[in-house]
Amino acid sequence: MDWLAFSHGAALCASLIVTIGAQNAYVLRQGIMRAHVGKIVALCLVSDCVLIGLGVGGASVLVERYPVFVHTMLYVGLAYLAWFGINALRRAWRPGHAVLDVNPQTAARDAQAPDTVTPQAQRAIPVILMTLALTWLNPHVYLDTFLLIGTAGAREPDGSRVAFAVGAMAVSCVWFLALGYGARALAPLFRRATAWRILDGAIGSMVLLLAVTQLR
Secondary structure, three states, X not given: OOHHHHHHHHHHHHHHHOOOOHHHHHHHXXXXXXXXXXXXXXXXHHHHHHHHHHHHHHHHHHHHHOHHHHHHHHHHHHHHHHHHHHHHHHHHHOOOOOEEOOOHHHHHHOOOOOOEEOHHHOOHHHHHHHHHXXXXXXXXXXXXXXXXXXXXXXXXXXXXXXXXXXXXXXXXXXXXXXXHHHHHHHHHHHOOHHHHHHHXXXXXXXXXXXXXXXXX
């Protein structure tokens, strides 16, 4: 193992992944809600590892060869981000829409209450689809994994690229595990609708800003 290349990949990934983008914000939100966290974290881990592997393996060359396809997917992703951001702002506008009950005994009792969100209130399939969409339709993800990490990995010597990719993947795994399961510590803060409105407002504004800045 080339530990120098490993550290290069880890440092670059750490500098990129800590930005709270649409994907990270969604993982944080679901982690606070304690809803399907394991599924979400697993999907994010696998997706990031695949994208990092492809990027370091030379997928950036394919991006340069098929610019029309890349731009098409970019605009599809931007449209999705705009839709996601608008929905987040709509949730922030409605008062009392998402109060988290952190008491397991009362959570089951209040599962049917309109102002309470519990893990049982969300089905797995929509959450999985949303996670996949925020990962694979997010142009920011491709910018990080294909262009930035992929290009940096291509500069490493042939025998060091695997170590570089493993370092980036290791940081990604640690990050999503910490984000998904560590968010539970914030649960007591989200027993009030105001906290959810602030979070959703920040997420919506951030995602819409990202979509606008990426528009060409």
